[in-house]
Amino acid sequence: MAVTFPIFMDAQSTTPADPRVVEAMLPYFTQKYGHPASRNHPFGWEAEAAVDTARSQLAALIGARDPKEIVFTSGGTESINLALKGVAEMYREKGNHIVTTVIEQRAGLDVAKRLERQGSEVTYVPVQPDGLIDVEQIGKAITDKTVLVSVMFANNEIGTIQDIAAIGKLCKAKGILFHTDATQAVGKIPVNVEAMGIDLLSCTAHLMYGPKGIGALYVRRKGPRVRIAPIIDGGGHERGMRSGTLPVPLIVGLGKAAEIAREVMPEESVRLARLRDKLQDAVLSNVDEAFLNGNVERRLPHNLNISFAYVEGESVLMGLNKECALSSGSACTSSTLEPSYVIAALGASAELAHSSIRFSLHRFNTEEEVDWVGRRTIEVIKRLREMSPLYELAKEGVDLKSIQWKAE
Template identity: 55%
Template sequence: MIPYFTEHFGNPSSINHQYGWEAEAAVKQTRSILAKAINASPEEIIFTSGATEANNLAIKGVSEAYFQKGQHIITVATEHNAVLDPCKYLETLGFEITILPVQKDGLINLDELEKAIRPDTILVSVMAANNEIGVIQPLAEIGKICHEHDIIFHTDAAQAIGKIPLNVQTFQIDLMSLTAHKVYGPKGIGALYVRRRNPRVKLAAQQHGGGHERGMRSGTLYTPQIVGFGKAVEIALAEQKQENRRLTQLRNKLWEPLSKIEGIHLNGHPTQRLPGNLNISIEGVDGAALLLGLQSIMAVSSGSACSSTTTAPSHVLTALGHSEKLAYASIRFGIGRFNTAEEIDTVAQQVISTIKSLQRM
């Protein structure tokens, strides 16, 4: 990224001189990297400030563009607030939103999805992998249902890019939200994949100005961030298979001793989940005290970073059927590329010791 802050400081939209050409070439390279990662074409990649903006552009953009066709949208109770909140906003404009429940393992019921579809349904939005419990939804099956009913399928793949295989063609995905910082790229840059054919998806722009990004998202492109996004995804894809094996081993190594604790629950499907995600709830333990007791040696959370300032229990965990008390007594572990087996042993010992101490109290 560094040369694009200094040596190559051109605007990628200024294509009448060398400085602009250099920046434009760098942006094109990242479009190609992202397109290859999801089996799309570079022209179908629209840059945004992150997955939140991409979700808003997808959901609001479809709702405005297809308003005359219908005003019904289907989503899921465990979605990120960047999907649920735009849907709530659309309700104030007269749209009808169906929020599907999930099963105890966090997966949606495909029969319930099909039953929820109506003649006026224009969009289905189901995230690829959950940000709290790591559950991976059956994208190919969802895409098949949507296309059989001529409905646009959007997926928030912020947590999935670079971690699991993604293919917009075989999964029949029409819109896909991406972000860089979930694969160690810079914060503040993301993208939206927008299908151009079979079918060609129309979007109403939510940000107007210079007509950048095929008129869908105006604003000068942030070249250094875009370059960092591309490089991060490139590295993640190159190491995906071996890193997933390593992370799965570390996750299982952490879960094995924790699973023996009395009153512990694994949140989400045991295997159909992101390799580095482990989310647990513990009966009879105060959640705040648990986090406080662990923060001296690790950085863990009880839910999404985007809602960590709220005092409400995780909507994802309550959607699994947990009581508010059990939802509060939960921890989300995110195991990453820099973690070691030795750290896992240390964390397991500290977690067990803290939980037993709190249970005695």
């Protein structure tokens, strides 16, 4: 099959919507446009029924017992805000301490920072060199003031999948609420809030082939019944937890995306892992001084993150980006030229943190695209290294750390 350019391989920043999702959404713009809270006419009933279906579709995907546990929001960022701020406010009497990790996505970290400014105490648990959290460290961080543990399910840069069930079990044993940012995991790998002891879960549609601008927060209703203070006040929609007219077409899209994901996940994850492994083997066997970031086993099937010593991630992207969309560091931080804080948290040097490239595959990538991206990446890295004096010195056996750079 011929390759069409540009190739999109940045599917952890967003995914293309599945055409079946768009098709399901369309009637809700111009034909079935009722307000789901209009209880007194068929337009409202129809819209409400569509929202209920979507709630059930998402509940089924994440193993929620009751569709009422799904609260629709505008996306992952809002869900994380609602979970952390909502719990901090609601349980203030009980305690003011939150445990989270250093590799959360910006939303999680920035909300934690704001809560600190407002008087909360936050412990940021470090990660091991392979990106995994040591569950014991979470246990040690918990105090009698802890009201919430928040750990991301799978990382957006390195794809590392945490032992969520073990953290859920620990929190349950200590009677502490557990939130997970599962934005990168839902629809890609099995997630089950019951089996994994999750009390609150954030997810978004645009990372699972659904539309942008819609997400959800799962809020457990039983064992324990979780209560959260709203961050948006108004008409009392979503059982008072998130006011605002429900965007029915987007919700229908999220529901359809969840239904498709549930159906195709077993096969799709195997196919994407095979293609990812092929890409990884091609690159690592042709480029020296290239280091895989994150745990090799406990990794999202569509994620590949490699640091290429002696080249800047941004230069690699510039060499590739007319034909192929990849990412260096997280898409959310690539507007700044800070080295990736996730790669740095693994203990990598600033140089290696600056040289990481994330390849993330999606449902519609073909084998030909993967082969093409592999070949082109190898070419670009080799060309950049030919121009790199540091690479040349290293190849000559010079220990770069021993060089005394002359100050101007």
